[in-house]
Amino acid sequence: MALLAALPGCRRSPLPEEASADRDMAAGARIFQRKCASCHNTNGDGRTILAGHFPYANLIDGRWRSDGSAAAIERQIRRGKDPMPKFEGKLTDEEIRQTVAYVLALSKSASAPDARRAASPP
Ligand code: HEC
DSSP: OHHHHHSTTTTTOSOHHHHHHHHHHHHHHHHIIIIIHHHHOTTSOOOSTTTTTOGGGOSSSSOOSSOOOHHHHHHHHHHOBTTBOOOBTTBOHHHHHHHHHHHHHHHHHHHOHHHHHHHSOO
């Protein structure tokens, strides 16, 4: 038992999963602003000079060329699609996973009024 108590990190963070999800989200946000926002805009609506002509560059309107699943978003990031470059080899698997999580959260927070209401105080 003394051994358990001595293990670092076991007691300090009551919700380790939540904390690591937060970290992923923050990392995903940084990657998005660095690599994606030039086309998809900082808020994900795709209204930029580079991508404004492509309706599917809007990632927050709830409409997807694909099914909007994590797997489809990951595929798009890895393979790209003209004019979007592919990020396979430029981002690590972990960075891609974090970016997918961020894109999903971005699209959900924008397109789900219930989630917005629930998030703000009454
Ligand atoms: C050079 C501009 C450019 C960059 C940089 C770019 N994209 Fe795109 N992206 C586009 C365009 C344009 C489309 C729409 C293509 C089409 O019509 O299918 C698109 C489509 C997508 C889609 C598919 C949307 C759907 O409807 O299925 C996803 C997901 C996506 N981008 C995510 C990203 C992420 C994440 C990054 C950064 C890692 C990124 N993009 C970087 C231009 C870009």
